[in-house]
Amino acid sequence: MVKIREAIVVEGRYDKNTLAQIVDAPIFETRGFGVMNDKELLRFLRRVAEARGLIVLTDSDGAGFVIRNYLKGSIPKGRVLQAYIPDVAGKESRKHRAGKEGKLGVEGMRPEVLLESLRRAGATIEDGTPGAAKREPITKKDLFELHLTGWPDSEARRNQLKQALGLPKHLSTNGLLEALNVMFERDEFLGDEE
Numbered sequence: 446m447v448k449i450r451e452a453i454v455v456e457g458r459y460d461k462n463t464l465a466q467i468v469d470a471p472i473f474e475t476r477g478f479g480v481m482n483d484k485e486l487l488r489f490l491r492r493v494a495e496a497r498g499l500i501v502l503t504d505s506d507g508a509g510f511v512i513r514n515y516l517k518g519s520i521p522k523g524r525v526l527q528a529y530i531p532d533v534a535g536k537e538s539r540k541h542r543a544g545k546e547g548k549l550g551v552e553g554m555r556p557e558v559l560l561e562s563l564r565r566a567g568a569t570i571e572d573g574t575p576g577a578a579k580r581e582p583i584t585k586k587d588l589f590e591l592h593l594t595g596w597p598d599s600e601a602r603r604n605q606l607k608q609a610l611g612l613p614k615h616l617s618t619n620g621l622l623e624a625l626n627v628m629f630e631r632d633e634f635l636g637d638e639e
Contacts, residue, residue, distance in 0.1 A: 446467065446468065446469050447467065447468050447469065447560060447563075447570060448468070448469040448470070448570070448571040448572070449468050449469065449470035449500075449563065449568045449569060449570060449571065450470070450497060450498065450568075450569035450570075450571055451470065451497055451498035451499060451500045451526065451568055451569060452470060452471040452472070452473060452493045452494075452497055452498070452499050452500070452627055453468070453470050453471070453472045453473070453499070453500045453502055453528075453563075454472075454473050454474070454475060454490060454499055454500070454501055454502070454516065455472060455473075455474060455475070455502050455503065455551055456474065456475050456476075456477055456503050456504060456508075456509065456512060456550070456551070457474055457475075457476065457477060458474060459537070459539070459552040460474070460502070460504075460550065460551040460552050461473075461474055462552070463551060463552045463554070463559070464502070464551065464559060466556070467556040467559060467560060468559075468560070468563070471493070471497075471623045471624075471626065471627050472623075473489075473490065473493065473620070473623070475503075475512055475516070476615075477508070477512070478508070478511070478512065480512065480515065480516070481512075481515055483613060483615075485611065485612065485613040485614060486613040486615075487519055488611055489611065489612050489613050489616075489624065490516070490519075490520060491519070491520055491521070492611070492628065493624070493627050493628075494520045494521065494524035494525055495521070495524060496627055496628060497627055498524055498525075498526065498569070499516075499520060499524060499525050499526070500525075500526045500527075500528050500563060500566055500568055501513050501516050501517070501525060501526070501527055501528065502528040502530070502551055502559075502562065502563070502566075503551070504530070504544075504548065504550035504551055505529065505530050505531065505532045505533075505548055505550075506544060506545070506546040506548050506550070507546065509550070513527065526566040526567050526568065527566055528562045528563050528565070528566035528568070529562055529565075529566075530549075530550075530551060530554050530558065530559070530562050531558065532548055533548060533549045533553075533554070534547050534548060534549070535547075535548070535549045535553060536549070536553070537549065537550065537552050537553040538553075539552075581630075581631045581632075582626050582631060583622065583625045583626050583629065583631050583634050583635075584622075585622065587631070587634075587635065588618070588621075588622060591635075593606065593618075593621075594618055603618065603621060606621070607621065610624075610628070612624055
């Protein structure tokens with residue numbers, strides 16, 4: 446598993462699942478064209494880009510480039526890296542038919558191809574060498590102790606937290622945990638919440 450400093454944004458959950466098997470980085474979804482109508486998600490991606498940088502990794506078809514260009518124009522210059530996958534004809538194994546343009550998407554790429562596209566984009570590979578202090582992450586246990594999971598009022602408390610932080614309301618609990626780890630040091634978050 447390769448640790449990458451920047452967060453990565455992909456089109457959908459299958460892309461995210463594929464990437465999560467090979468990189469250790471926060472990965473967020475645009476939900477296809479959904480990002481174009483979701484001001485909360487766009488605001489969140491801007492914050493992520495500002496906090497740690499953002500790598501856009503979309504399919505090489507026309508739809509992927511529409512999403513890529515939208516993000517490129519919506520996020521401050523210098524905070525976004527563009528990772529491109531090659532045009533490869535084919536279809537993903539879970540699909541019955543190839544996509545409209547007959548190209549493999551992010552989910553269909555071999556791990557080494559995805560890693561190379563991230564390297565070429567300028568991803569910051571963190572190899573564990575001494576330098577920056579390793580951050581202690583916010584954990585699921587922390588969320589439980591703050592009554593954000595596992596309690597009768599947890600969903601309401603998560604929704605209040607998402608609203609207070611300007612996070613997308615559709616963000617899952619795991620997505621919330623990733624977002625919190627992008628936005629806060631553990632001590633900072635726990636200090637704010639206690």
